[in-house]
Amino acid sequence: MSQPDVDVVVVGGGPAGSCAAIVAARAGLSVVLLERGPFPGSKNMYGGVVYPRILDELIPNWWEEAPIQRWVTRRSTMMLTDTQALTVDFRSEAWGKPPYNGATAFRPDWDHWLAGYAEAAGAQLLTDTTVVGLIRDAKGAVVGVRTDRPDGDLTARVVIACDGVNSFLAKEAGLYEHADAKHFTLGVKETLSLPKEVIDERFAVRDRHGVDIEILGGTGKVNGGGFLYTGLDTLAVGVVLKLPKLAAQQQRPEQLVAGLKAHPAIAPLVQGAELKEYSAHLIPEAGLTMMPKMTTSGMLVAGDAAALCLAAGIWLEGVNFAMASGMYAGEAAVEAVHAGDVSENGLRGYQRRLSDTFVLKDHRKLRRAPELVLSDRVQHLYPGMIANVAERMFHVDNPHPKPGVRRILAQERKKAGVRRRDLLRDGWTGFRSFG
Amino acid sequence: MSDSTISFQERMATAEFRVHHDAHIVVDGKVCADCSTRECVVACPASLFVPTSDGGIVFNYEQCFECGTCYIVCNREGAISWHYPEGGHGVVFRRT
Ligand SMILES: Cc1cc2nc3c(=O)[nH]c(=O)nc-3n(C[C@H](O)[C@H](O)[C@H](O)COP(=O)(O)OP(=O)(O)OC[C@H]3O[C@@H](n4cnc5c(N)ncnc54)[C@H](O)[C@@H]3O)c2cc1C
Ligand code: SF4
Ligand code: SF4
Numbered sequence: 434m435s436q437p438d439v440d441v442v443v444v445g446g447g448p449a450g451s452c453a454a455i456v457a458a459r460a461g462l463s464v465v466l467l468e469r470g471p472f473p474g475s476k477n478m479y480g481g482v483v484y485p486r487i488l489d490e491l492i493p494n495w496w497e498e499a500p501i502q503r504w505v506t507r508r509s510t511m512m513l514t515d516t517q518a519l520t521v522d523f524r525s526e527a528w529g530k531p532p533y534n535g536a537t538a539f540r541p542d543w544d545h546w547l548a549g550y551a552e553a554a555g556a557q558l559l560t561d562t563t564v565v566g567l568i569r570d571a572k573g574a575v576v577g578v579r580t581d582r583p584d585g586d587l588t589a590r591v592v593i594a595c596d597g598v599n600s601f602l603a604k605e606a607g608l609y610e611h612a613d614a615k616h617f618t619l620g621v622k623e624t625l626s627l628p629k630e631v632i633d634e635r636f637a638v639r640d641r642h643g644v645d646i647e648i649l650g651g652t653g654k655v656n657g658g659g660f661l662y663t664g665l666d667t668l669a670v671g672v673v674l675k676l677p678k679l680a681a682q683q684q685r686p687e688q689l690v691a692g693l694k695a696h697p698a699i700a701p702l703v704q705g706a707e708l709k710e711y712s713a714h715l716i717p718e719a720g721l722t723m724m725p726k727m728t729t730s731g732m733l734v735a736g737d738a739a740a741l742c743l744a745a746g747i748w749l750e751g752v753n754f755a756m757a758s759g760m761y762a763g764e765a766a767v768e769a770v771h772a773g774d775v776s777e778n779g780l781r782g783y784q785r786r787l788s789d790t791f792v793l794k795d796h797r798k799l800r801r802a803p804e805l806v807l808s809d810r811v812q813h814l815y816p817g818m819i820a821n822v823a824e825r826m827f828h829v830d831n832p833h834p835k836p837g838v839r840r841i842l843a844q845e846r847k848k849a850g851v852r853r854r855d856l857l858r859d860g861w862t863g864f865r866s867f868g
Numbered sequence: 869m870s871d872s873t874i875s876f877q878e879r880m881a882t883a884e885f886r887v888h889h890d891a892h893i894v895v896d897g898k899v900c901a902d903c904s905t906r907e908c909v910v911a912c913p914a915s916l917f918v919p920t921s922d923g924g925i926v927f928n929y930e931q932c933f934e935c936g937t938c939y940i941v942c943n944r945e946g947a948i949s950w951h952y953p954e955g956g957h958g959v960v961f962r963r964t
Pocket of ligand 2: 895899900903904905906907908909917925941942943944947948
């Protein structure tokens, strides 16, 4: 074969792509990073919290420069019924100091910032460029990509596909068996503007401290979840919706967001805030169930393109999984190029790194969680049952004496129509996943 | 713009779209004509699939988030042909 144009082509300037490009370029390989939007991050939205500790190695003291909105020092999990709310609220001052934990940030800011490190490392960033297909040799190995630019073919020793949840590249390479609607959720979000002082007061935080609220039960009859995050002078409020149920219930995404915002526990928090931007994006929700093969001769798949996003109810983490898998793909590409073997076997260091780190360990541990969290019982029966138990425990109904908790539990379980067997089984699955 | 007063049009006007003259998504109305589920109509977050009185579907690609929901929920072969827009076009989310 003639000399390829570059060592590595990375497709997609999201967190996975930029980290892959940083690693490969720093190792001295020639790298082109392709992004279809006018700048990295321009096509990307998410709920709002990044967990950047994985960057410690690539960008020491990343927190001094990262374009963050607020450090999350308060994390709440809310369970809603139409008229009730039960919240578990946790705060930690430690999360407001280096090395921090989570931070709210806008993706157009974050992704643009991260891609700057890829460029600084020597990678060539080409924006406004959509990859339209793979170039393969006679044996089927991937040897480059086709773009929509004039004379837009680009050959490479290794292609790293970081092209996000719809990954047409992974599909074209035959790495996905099928795309099933039940494996995806649709996220819709409103970015609202509200003065910083008002946010500080409403959410009881100061300075750059912020709040992450995950919400179960706020999406009516549609299975899904909600979120509310604080930016510096913005709020992000939105819902994540299971696709097959959405159409069946005839409820439109923006109506469900409106419903959440009107809930008595949420309305006072978002009152008076003005819509700044409405946005939508898909999430690969099913974890291990949907993961494709991630390596083929000449190509690696990382981030959402490989369904590596962790969506397990109280956890919605994708950016850290994307950054880590991008890094490992970059390392494996470097190894393979140096060894002169970019076959599937030569690239096997990628799978090993994923297996040995949190990327696949967390997914294995939480493999049953996505299905459990989106199940009808967890979505529609348990929030009401648990809220009623709380309501009766805290309700003072004198002259009646206080009922025992066990009795309340048994009664509410029956009232909700939950079989004891199912409750135990779900509890056990939850315990094994989250415990 | 407080939420209670905002129309869907105003909602969509908050996002920026750099529209290309070629449609990146094409919907074949003939295939849609006898589709009873109409998943796309409910699910598209930009509400770009509009049923017509004669039982068809009109689709307008201009204010599309490029999310992929429509081709994933549509179970009719050949109804939707879906590509990303030309580089540099389509939705652009804002930097601060
Ligand atoms: C509503 C919602 C809420 C979320 N909340 C969180 C959260 O709070 N915290 C968290 O960590 N994660 C969250 N996630 C998940 C997270 O956004 C993703 O896991 C993460 O963005 C994956 O990064 P990536 O680099 O793999 O893909 P992406 O960020 O999707 O990047 C893919 C890039 O590839 C480009 N691209 C695609 N195809 C092509 C092509 N053919 N040619 C050229 N370029 C192309 C795109 O323009 C894009 O820049 C959320 C997701 C959603 C939708
Ligand atoms: S696009 Fe698909 S789901 Fe929508 S009306 Fe046509 S056939 Fe039905
Ligand atoms: S890609 Fe998303 S926004 Fe665009 S038409 Fe399809 S469902 Fe609507």
